[in-house]
Amino acid sequence: MTKKLIVLGYFLCSMITIAQTYKPVDTADYIQRKAFLKNFEGNNEVTVKRLKSQYSGKTGTELSKIYKEFGTDFEKQVKNKDFIFKSEFEASIHSMIQRLKKNNPKVPQDLKILIAKDNTPNAYCLADGTFVINMGLYSWLNNEEQIAAVIAHELGHKIEEHSLKTFLKIIQQDELDKVVVDNIKSTTTSRSHSQNQKAFDILKNRVYKKGVERRQSEMQADSLGYAIFKNSDFKKAEFVNALQRLQDFDTISPRALKVETYKKLFNLPQQAFNEKWMKKEDFSLYNYNFYKEKLNKDSLASHPEISRRIEMLKKTFAELKTPADPEKPTDLFVALKKTARMEILPNYFHSEDYGLGIYTAMQFLQDEEEEKYYKSWLGKCFSKIYEARKNYNLNRYLDRIEPKNQSESYQQFLNFMWNLSLDEIKNIADFYQANETLAKVN
Numbered sequence: 001m002t003k004k005l006i007v008l009g010y011f012l013c014s015m016i017t018i019a020q021t022y023k024p025v026d027t028a029d030y031i032q033r034k035a036f037l038k039n040f041e042g043n044n045e046v047t048v049k050r051l052k053s054q055y056s057g058k059t060g061t062e063l064s065k066i067y068k069e070f071g072t073d074f075e076k077q078v079k080n081k082d083f084i085f086k087s088e089f090e091a092s093i094h095s096m097i098q099r100l101k102k103n104n105p106k107v108p109q110d111l112k113i114l115i116a117k118d119n120t121p122n123a124y125c126l127a128d129g130t131f132v133i134n135m136g137l138y139s140w141l142n143n144e145e146q147i148a149a150v151i152a153h154e155l156g157h158k159i160e161e162h163s164l165k166t167f168l169k170i171i172q173q174d175e176l177d178k179v180v181v182d183n184i185k186s187t188t189t190s191r192s193h194s195q196n197q198k199a200f201d202i203l204k205n206r207v208y209k210k211g212v213e214r215r216q217s218e219m220q221a222d223s224l225g226y227a228i229f230k231n232s233d234f235k236k237a238e239f240v241n242a243l244q245r246l247q248d249f250d251t252i253s254p255r256a257l258k259v260e261t262y263k264k265l266f267n268l269p270q271q272a273f274n275e276k277w278m279k280k281e282d283f284s285l286y287n288y289n290f291y292k293e294k295l296n297k298d299s300l301a302s303h304p305e306i307s308r309r310i311e312m313l314k315k316t317f318a319e320l321k322t323p324a325d326p327e328k329p330t331d332l333f334v335a336l337k338k339t340a341r342m343e344i345l346p347n348y349f350h351s352e353d354y355g356l357g358i359y360t361a362m363q364f365l366q367d368e369e370e371e372k373y374y375k376s377w378l379g380k381c382f383s384k385i386y387e388a389r390k391n392y393n394l395n396r397y398l399d400r401i402e403p404k405n406q407s408e409s410y411q412q413f414l415n416f417m418w419n420l421s422l423d424e425i426k427n428i429a430d431f432y433q434a435n436e437t438l439a440k441v442n
């Protein structure tokens with residue numbers, strides 16, 4: 001009884017605190033976006049022209065084609081509001097970059113910062129000096145020093161001009177076949193945002209196709225990045241801590257969903273929970289152990305390269321040999337981390353990953369975190385799933401079951417989702433959306 005009261009008390013508290021304190025990230029940044037685009041277009045043109053005069057013949061032509069394509073693709077992402085301007089993250093990143101610039105004349109002076117509505121802990125730097133920082137870095141890493149470590153690593157790539165070198169290699173080896181370019185063209189003009197994202201990734205992956213070269217440039221970026229990091233006033237050990245933390249990351253959180261969570265969330269007054277929803281497709285043909293190994297190898301989670309990179313750093317720099325606990329984060333970092341965590345669902349919704357959004361909301365709800373907030377996102381995502389199902393394009397927003405590539409919990413979830421009928425989906429969407437309307441009236 002007492003326990004129940006405590007839980008209820010906590011629930012009410014969190015409802016109140018969230019209603020009062022959480023203000024979603026501002027996306028009404030039309031003016032800043034327009035200014036950025038104008039600038040970016042101009043800068044990219046300059047880059048394209050410079051490359052064309054720097055490299056003669058076919059190399060110049062191909063290079064300018066790649067950078068033009070990249071530019072157009074990136075502009076599309078900006079127009080699609082994949083990035084936020086004027087956010088509280090910016091001040092934090094600016095101060096980190098200032099610290100990195102100190103004692104490091106090699107760091108480009110004219111970096112422009114963009115925050116991406118992307119939950120993966122990643123960052124990258126474009127040819128014109130636009131530095132993209134994913135929000136996911138804040139929700140995943142432990143402190144600002146670790147984010148600075150990732151930025152320093154990316155600066156290493158930038159200073160060494162790794163992408164340009166890789167492009168040159170591809171062109172020289174005549175590997176840039178028409179297929180890739182056509183592929184990008186056809187996907188970037190499609191309606192789905194997640195497909196846009198993929199087009200961008202195709203080229204990026206293509207660039208990093210070669211394992212050995214990639215590993216070499218990663219290690220080079222690590223050494224140079226660490227040198228930059230060391231010259232600044234950051235805690236040295238955090239460079240390795242950041243890598244360690246990134247090694248543990250997985251696109252889909254491994255927190256398994258319990259059957260009780262499904263029952264708790266989908267046993268509705270108008271629609272009782274149906275055990276049949278949990279029925280799993282028979283994939284007994286597959287040998288799970290075999291695929292488990294493959295899964296580990298492929299997922300970002302246990303990037304086998306990362307452990308090798310850590311080893312290499314420790315070998316090269318004696319001071320990194322002794323492990324150290326992560327530093328205590330600053331209050332500002334804690335606040336930004338909370339924002340990034342609260343933006344996980346809006347980000348999935350923005351990228352039209354409605355299935356993944358539902359799965360993640362259910363994980364948060366299983367942990368009884370911010371119940372009102374995640375229930376409202378559950379409603380929003382389910383209504384999109386309903387529309388998609390009605391229009392026969394659910395495939396676009398909800399993964400197919402692939403036993404080789406997915407955890408058992410995620411497969412169970414996908415089975416559940418694909419088992420629901422159109423009406424059942426509608427009832428769930430209506431229930432959680434009605435909940436939200438009620439809350440708004442109150």
Ligand SMILES: [Zn+2]
Pocket residue numbers: 153157217218221
């Ligand atoms: Zn890298």
